[in-house]
Amino acid sequence: MAWIEIVGLFGAFLSSITFIPQVWLAWKTKSVGDLSLGMLLIVFTSVIVWLVYGFYLHLLPVIIANGIIFFLSVLLLYFKFTFPKK
Amino acid sequence: MAWIEIVGLFGAFLSSITFIPQVWLAWKTKSVGDLSLGMLLIVFTSVIVWLVYGFYLHLLPVIIANGIIFFLSVLLLYFKFTFPKK
Numbered sequence: 209m210a211w212i213e214i215v216g217l218f219g220a221f222l223s224s225i226t227f228i229p230q231v232w233l234a235w236k237t238k239s240v241g242d243l244s245l246g247m248l249l250i251v252f253t254s255v256i257v258w259l260v261y262g263f264y265l266h267l268l269p270v271i272i273a274n275g276i277i278f279f280l281s282v283l284l285l286y287f288k289f290t291f292p293k294k
Numbered sequence: 295m296a297w298i299e300i301v302g303l304f305g306a307f308l309s310s311i312t313f314i315p316q317v318w319l320a321w322k323t324k325s326v327g328d329l330s331l332g333m334l335l336i337v338f339t340s341v342i343v344w345l346v347y348g349f350y351l352h353l354l355p356v357i358i359a360n361g362i363i364f365f366l367s368v369l370l371l372y373f374k375f376t377f378p379k380k
Contacts, residue, residue, distance in 0.1 A: 212347065212350050215347045216347050219344045219347055222343060223344075225336060226333055226336045228332075229332025233328070233332075234330075237328065242329050243316075244318070246314075246316075247316040247319075250312045254305055254308035254309050258309075
């Protein structure tokens with residue numbers, strides 16, 4: 209595997225885990241007031257677009273990364289809509 | 295241009311603007327307590343990795359998208375470190 213492919217996989221890995229600390233913080237504090245709903249909706253939409261792209265071109269890293277981000281963004285949207293406003 | 299390329303460009307566009315609503319909300323409220331520092335650091339790191347990838351493979355959409363995200367993530371990190379804790 210060329211080193212640049214490893215760089216790409218590392219980027220995909222980092223992008224996949226981006227929202228894990230945010231999900232953890234939101235769950236721990238039950239506070240999401242400073243989290244932008246617009247950001248979450250753009251993430252959700254972009255993930256669906258990237259999944260169409262990844263499935264069509266059979267790009268497994270794109271599919272896996274966005275599958276994980278899809279799950280995390282749905283969690284954050286659920287928190288945003290259900291945690292009480294402060 | 296094939297329709298799937300347009301899908302990819304649309305995904306890149308959405309990913310580029312992901313943090314604009316978050317920067318706007320943070321700037322407006324001067325409140326970033328619910329924003330995960332871990333998330334911001336992962337975004338910052340992943341963007342650098344993707345820029346290496348994009349420059350090496352001459353992938354202009356990757357370079358442009360991550361250039362924009364780099365700028366926005368630096369802004370959010372600056373807010374996170376300078377806005378007073380509540």
